[in-house]
Amino acid sequence: MSHRVDLRPAGRGQDSRPGSDARAGRHAGFTTAAYRVIGGLELAGAIGVALGPVVPLCGGLPGIGLLMLLAGAVTTHVRKGDGLTKLLPAVTCAALVAWYLVLLPGR
Template sequence: MIRSIVLTCLLALVFSVLGLAGALALPMMREKAAETGFSVTAYRRIGVLQLAGAVGVALGPAVPLLGGLAGTGLLLLLAGAVVVHLRQGDGVAKLAPAMVCAALVAAYLAVLFA
């Protein structure tokens, strides 16, 4: 039970912060959009998806189906992030956050449906 709460809170926090920064197109996110070849509008849409995922994950313990769908959606977003980093030839330092977040989401899903 404690693992579920910790993972839920951690993921909801991480993706809320990232999603809000992307949706608001903060300067750091504008730089990342330009660096990866995305438009600011596309990055804003990704931010909105991250926010939706954060809400779904937060509601997951009460509505497991919603949590599972949100977690799956976040895994798909993270897979896309990994692909972008690999195509750009980024090193481990830039690839690691997406991989760590993906592992946390996978752990959340495993605990949610255990």
């Protein structure tokens, strides 16, 4: 039996059931492998942002990377005609990451 740990807030985000990432990726036009790479980049960016207050360079570069990923997410949702329920989380996260980058010490 396979177990997955979901670190996102309850009630939103990607579905953690087996095969759900493949369905979400196909909806966006990505292969399953590409969708998983994007997830890995998101995780690496989140770790880097968490380290940012201690090591500013480790927060700035991953923050910029996350902002680029989120810009791609917003673009994809708009092109696919997704409603606000799918678009708003990406826009909100992009705004939070931009705010983080502005407030990051030692930039």
